[in-house]
Structures are given as C-alpha cells and as structure tokens.
Amino acid sequence: MESSKVFLLFFFLSVIQVVFVTSTEFQVGDKSNGWEVPKSKSDQDMYNEWASKNRFKVNDTLNFNFKKDADSVMVVTEAEYEKCHSDKPIFTAKDGGSVFKLDRPGLFYFISGTDGHCEKGQKMIVKVLASPAAAETESPPPSQSANQNATAETPASHDHANHVDKKNNAVAMHAAAAITLTTAVMSFLGALFF
Template sequence: MESQRYLNFLLLSLMCFLCSSQAYNFYVGGKDGWVLNPTEKYTHWAGRNRFQVNDSLIFKYKQGSDSVLVVDKDDYNKCNKAKPIQSLEDGDSVFKFDNSGPFFFISGNGDNCEKGQKLIVVVLAIRNTTQKASPSPSSSPSSAAKPSLSPSPTPNHPSHFYAPAPAPSVAPPAFGGGSIGLVMGLSVVLFLFVGLV
C-alpha cells in the first residue's frame, strides 16, 4: 500500500512538471503575418496575449521583401534600423524569449516602421515556486495574492495563434506557468482512481 502511494506521488509530480513546462508559439499578426497593414493592429494583438519565458514568436513574411529587427527601446521609438540587436530575414523567422521584460521589434523594410509595422512584447516574469502562503506584514491581503495565468486557447481558434487568457484576479499560485486547472483536474482523477484500487 505504501509503495502504491509513493508511485502515485511520483506520477502526480510528473504530471505537474509536464503541465508547467509548456511553451507556446505565437504567430505574429495571426493569419496576416508580419505585414504593413494587418487586420488587427500589432499593439492590440500583443495586448490580448500573455507571453512567458521560452515562448516563441513566429514572424511570417515574404523573404527578401521584409525583415524583422530586434531593437532596444530608443531605436524602437525612433524607428532606427542602423544597429539592431538581432536581424531576422528568412521569411519564417522564430524568436524565442529567453528572459522576462519588454522586447521591441520593427520592420527592416523602408519606412514601414514609421507607418506602424512595429511590435512591443512584454514577457511575464518567471513565477517563484517557493512563494510563502501567508502575506508579509508589510503587504496587504489583496497585494499578496497574485493573478495566475492559465493557458486556455480562444474558442474556435487554434491554440498556436493565441496566448493564455488571464485568470481571475485572485487565484492560487500555479506550478510555474502551466494550467492549474489541468493539474488540479488530473490530481482529482488520480486520487479517485487510487481510492478505487
């Protein structure tokens, strides 16, 4: 009986790890891709998505007619293409987020940046999985509970086009970015199964 419980604990731990280590691919501009006048403005597209470390942006455009430049904030604001941090030019460019914070992208084609072909993406900080359960004396109860993000694709659309939607304003801490609902659901099923065995 004790070995069965240990095995179930290991299985549950594995499920939590798998659910928390998902990374997403985001197609910039959805079906339009990286173009001068997308159906949905890039600022709106980025604003309704949630990006995390290890997620990737995929820029689709005609090779040779455009490019994507990763720049700093000042060069983004000035549409300065002279000294990019990175240049993506193959028409099917992938940029993977390796840390949290803001990332700035502009078009490398002519004056497209000045005409609005540019993008800011803010990548969420990595959650601390060793959070204390109770708030510190200096923080209020409402500031102690942080919102949790759950990956749930927009209905009727493939998940690779959309990022996780924000969870309710107060939720229990997640296991590093995976879907807490999935983990909890699998846990309940597992414990029900164990109870029947």
C-alpha cells in the first residue's frame, strides 16, 4: 500500500511539473536553413514567415545554428532592426550554437551582426505571447514593413488598450486555473497521506 502512495505522489508531482514548466526549444529556420543569409531575394522575408508559423511563449528558447565566428545573432531595438545596425545590442552571440531564452511577452527583434547579412534578409521579429490561452487568440508577428507607431489619439491604440485588457484577463484566468489545480492536487495528496 505504501509503494502505491509513493507512486501516486510522484505521478502527481510529474503532472504539476508538466503543467507549470512547459517550454519549447525552436530551431530558427528549421533544420534545413538554420541562421544564414537567405539564398535569393524571394527568400528575404523567410525568417519572419517562419516566426509567423510558430507560437512562442515566455520561457521558450530559440536555437540559432550557424558556423562559429562566421556569423552572429543580435537582439536589438525596433529602430536598430529597421536600420539593420546596432552599436549597443541587447544580446550578442557568435558561438554558432546560440540559444536565446524568450523571457517576457512582447516583440523581440533579431538581426545578424555580420556586415551586409541583415540587409539581405537575415533578420526576424518574434512575438512572445503572454499566456497559453493567448496563443489561441493572438495574431502572428508583424511583417518587416508593418507600422507599429500608433499615437495615443488613434483608434489603433484604443484597440491596443482593449487587447491589453483582454490579455491581462487571460493571464488572470490562467493563474486562477493554476491555483485551482494546485489546490485540488494538494487536497488529494493530503487526504492520501494523512
């Protein structure tokens, strides 16, 4: 009887870990491309197309595969992304097997730090969703040419405020569900062992 209680304890702890600590590592550009200069002009938006086909959440990671010291990846601001240049990147890696953790919701801007590569299309915008519930309702990340500079007086910013409210509600609902699940599991374990 005691061994079955221990098994159930480990089973429920495993379920809790899966529910609360799930993350995914994405291979940027999939295994066929990796992080490299697009081969033709028609492929110049290939990284944003790849990113738009995936749903990223907080704690997911991006694996940038490239030849060591032959290229690099940088996280930059939106303005630096647009001009394909950064004197003060937020993050830089040159080791070829670079893994970047998406540590917050929002937009991340990636460019190659090697001269001329970004201008040829080696750049990408990744949109990280606030919660798993938001993953089902959020739209894909914007294309390179999207205008994201709405002012406070425009209807677009009013829509954005409503979107933020909905996102905050989704996060609150997810947190409430997590607390409810944790309470139920702890109650079950308490009844089982005491």
